Amino acid sequence: MLLARAFDERCLTLQRQGRIGFYVPAMGQEAAQIGCGWALDPADWLFPAYRELGLALTRGVTLDELLCQFFGNAQDRLKGRQMPNHYGYRDRNFVVGSSPIGTQIIQAVGAAMAARRRGDAIVTIPFFGDGATSSNDFHAGLNFAGVFRVPTIFFCQNNEWAISLPRSRQTAAKTLAEKGGAYGVPGEVVDGNDVHQVFRAVRTARARAIAGDGPTLIEAQVYRLGPHSTSDDPRRYRSDAELAEWKQKDPIGRLKHELLDAGAWTEEQDAALLEEVRGEVAQALARTETVGPADPTSFLDDVYATRTPALDEQRHYLEEMLKAGMVRQ
Amino acid sequence: MLLARAFDERCLTLQRQGRIGFYVPAMGQEAAQIGCGWALDPADWLFPAYRELGLALTRGVTLDELLCQFFGNAQDRLKGRQMPNHYGYRDRNFVVGSSPIGTQIIQAVGAAMAARRRGDAIVTIPFFGDGATSSNDFHAGLNFAGVFRVPTIFFCQNNEWAISLPRSRQTAAKTLAEKGGAYGVPGEVVDGNDVHQVFRAVRTARARAIAGDGPTLIEAQVYRLGPHSTSDDPRRYRSDAELAEWKQKDPIGRLKHELLDAGAWTEEQDAALLEEVRGEVAQALARTETVGPADPTSFLDDVYATRTPALDEQRHYLEEMLKAGMVRQ
Amino acid sequence: MTEATLVQAVNRALHTAMAADPEVLLLGEDIGVNGGVFRATEGLLKEFGADRVIDTPLSETGIIGTAVGMALYGLKPVAEIQFLDFIYPGFDQIVSELAKFRYRSGGQYPCHVVIRTPYGGGIKGGLYHSQSTEAYFAHTAGLKVVVPSTPADAYGLLLSAIFDPDPVIFLEPKRIYRSVSGEIPEGDHREPIGKARIVREGTDVSVFAYGAMIPPATEACQSLEGEGISAELVDLRTLSPVDSPAVIASVEKTGRAVIVHEAARFCGYGAEIAAILADKAFYSLKAPIARVTGFDTPFPYALENLYLPNAARIRQSVLDTVRAA
């Protein structure tokens, strides 16, 4: 959790310095993500949105991998195709997300049906926010999940805001979890700042799913402590008082005090760990910032399994333009 | 209700005889529609799907008007643009529907917001089936209605089937009415074969809406006694036994027996009425079947408020083709 | 070889693919016990079971999104959309997800999905059971778009589509579902995607068409023979990626082009063929490039026969083109 926080903070600075183009921080949602990640099996398929840094870390995604994606450089697994934060790694069962809100929710249901057909005892888990509950694919996803009783855990991080729209204006339902009722899918609210509670809820839902008892909708109540993204200024739409109130519940501070109180952790250890993770981030940055840019013609690949003749022709044209210095990265 | 039934029966025959191209019967849903229609004010805006014959009759839509639409002839208000059953009449606040399922649901919410802004004390009512509850626009419509607390009555006729899909496979929710909970919209189940019950429920919902207390979702439980449409053969997917069971609850038979039992109606009156409505249908048919066809170039109008130069050119081309006998209606 | 209608050919191809590969499965509305509203999936539920012929709730985004998820996991789903006109609730899943998954993931996640859907007019379907919006899909990089016009092509191209590593939009000309009948091969016989078919050779003018426009275009070309005009008819079959070498070669030979489709003209698919020719075959062109198409209106109901290109309109346009200049 501390690593995620330190990484987030560094990336926000990187963006301000113009060294990466854009960034979406996960600050405040670490416990929900990490608690959930720990409760799952590596074989389970994750369908992230764009704010799932904590989750990615539970899958062993390295800082180097993340940074290469943000830079869109030659070592980016996605070949520089996507904006920062839209990463994914097939070998980690961490599906590559997209920007349109909610689309992954129904996809996770399809993957669950496929897994069941293959006889794989896994669950699929789409991650999404409070705003995404208004999307078409939330509706389709929950409904299909109910009808087909798939092994899917719908993990909603209600961080109280969808950019500038507060949760109370997103829907008139009292909780997001109760939306499950419309689909015959059990819903549960958990305190997303409590890593243990999240862990237990996901564990239970996973056991149900694997036992063939169908899907669960989990609403983890958290708060987005940072801006929506680096393009956003939350002071335009929310009060300092609200922020201050939620800062008190910061999941990292909470866990730290829990551990301190239990005598399992000391301030010194904490400071040392913080220093350690900051060092890790700095080193990863040093390693990745010098990686060269993506191959300039590579953006013509992966449209199809093989380049079509038209794309070959366009590649040839691009090479000419590059040679003549008429286009520049 | 009898008129609707007699008209339905005649139209099914017309289609079989090839005199109209297609037909969607409302058989079995008359009480739900007529009970609802009577409970409303003429100023209220109706957003029908394609099975709302009974409702149309409560708005004073004439058989001639309906038949001209089915024939797509020169007197069709829609100028022959739409398939049978997709009629509508602005002067009756009966909006022209479309085939894509569910789209009218969110539109009714917009119209309600507009009416409120204008200060008009009316409600808007989208009509839709059990299948439509799975549509994107059901989700958006109910959600927006909850958030904006609009004066809208969502009138769902659950006729147990969406073509060949039974209600139980459409959603795992126990009732469709309970889907309202996901949006903070109260939901209510009514026996759609009981015209009084429907009337009362709509009346109450309307009073709430007009008082500013927001939307209601009503699920009228009915049964589609006929085929989905003239292109459908329900024996492929449902049992005779099921049909027979529901036929016992036929809303028309039910009302008749109620009235007979109450001494307010006699078998003779009933037979006379049946003959009367059949006569009405026959006369309307005689009057409309001889109406000439739609103007052959009229299909180039109403794309925009005025024809664009390109459409003028295409109209000219069409006239040439017509003159040369190269195209025929 | 057996005799089949186009819709039967579709049914046979689905059967062949499902029998050959247990990872092929179908999903859509009314495709199971009802066998599809056009009966394209008739009998498949009985043969392959409800795990592989899946009746879904009424949600196109649900159908397509589920298919995408299945494909990510490695299966080969074939989704049916009941009418092309009803695909739009799932359009986001098509253009944002299906078409872009391989690309956005740097090749990690191919998306092996076929979307089959009947399209086109001529069945008295009005605005919402008649449209031909192939141009939307052809303009979307990452999708392949295939339109058969014969039972044999329907069979062979659908098999290719199902085993193609890329997403394919498979448009079935419902107007000729049952009106054309012909021999289809048995077994896993595939017709290649991306290749046009010369329906008849000619030297004076090239006519480009596809789907349900092939019969009237054929009739028009035949009728011109009597007047000494030799028209070449090219069935494009794959709209994307289009077989531009074949398109260009034909016009290099004939010097004239008439493009036929039932979709509205403005920004329709025919514009791309014209644009390719105006660029790559410019010096061969002897006459203006003509388009015979639907009108720039929504699809009408009562007057659909005036809306749709017919043999007479195609014939007239070919004549005008040959006589030009």
Place this chain on the structure above:
Amino acid sequence: MTEATLVQAVNRALHTAMAADPEVLLLGEDIGVNGGVFRATEGLLKEFGADRVIDTPLSETGIIGTAVGMALYGLKPVAEIQFLDFIYPGFDQIVSELAKFRYRSGGQYPCHVVIRTPYGGGIKGGLYHSQSTEAYFAHTAGLKVVVPSTPADAYGLLLSAIFDPDPVIFLEPKRIYRSVSGEIPEGDHREPIGKARIVREGTDVSVFAYGAMIPPATEACQSLEGEGISAELVDLRTLSPVDSPAVIASVEKTGRAVIVHEAARFCGYGAEIAAILADKAFYSLKAPIARVTGFDTPFPYALENLYLPNAARIRQSVLDTVRAA
């Protein structure tokens, strides 16, 4: 006259329309207290209140469907879609409902809606914050499609759109939201929909472009002056209904055409311009019709500068066209 950027011009036009007509209202995501993610609606909530500047839940089909319903009732809603890339969840409401309401109702229900949305690349937005899919909308009968390239046009065309009786898709080139600045009129000064604008006259070749491609096209044309090439630059401004008389007249004069857009080439909007010319200006054409466009791929992130047409690529294509044959 005041000086404004393009996005400020949009803001001013909204202000003018709302002040003039109480039935004009706005709805969309984050348009209220946040003033829109690009600040296009800044200050309007404060001035006109939450009844007329409506922040909606996250649903494009909700936004557009609500706007349709409001318009049916008689209001003049202006919907904002945050990025064109996010319009697809509402695509069904656009193509099935908005575009067809007037038609299907025989003229009973016009649908007076404007959908404003930023489009296009060049802001490091990757696949989902950069696309130019104007062709989808231009191919849809019943919609008008407008793309301004200057603050004055943004102002005058948006006012026309808001008071136009038909639905208008108003595409705002976000790349030049703030990079171009210019005079805009005050008050209800409207620029007509359906008219192209000659940016610069020329005699040797016609360059057709719109939106964010106008600045690089202008640069290319200017740079060719030195080489004695006189290029005419036409800003199409309205993509549908297109000003074909102006398009044809220009090529009748110059005999050559280069079409520029940032969208993918295949079945892109440029194909229609080429097709119109290959039909209606055929006898004036002296050289192949060229298209300078985005590549036939999804929109990439890191390499977007290679994807987008720039002045050098346009210049080269114009040169090749003028030197051809």
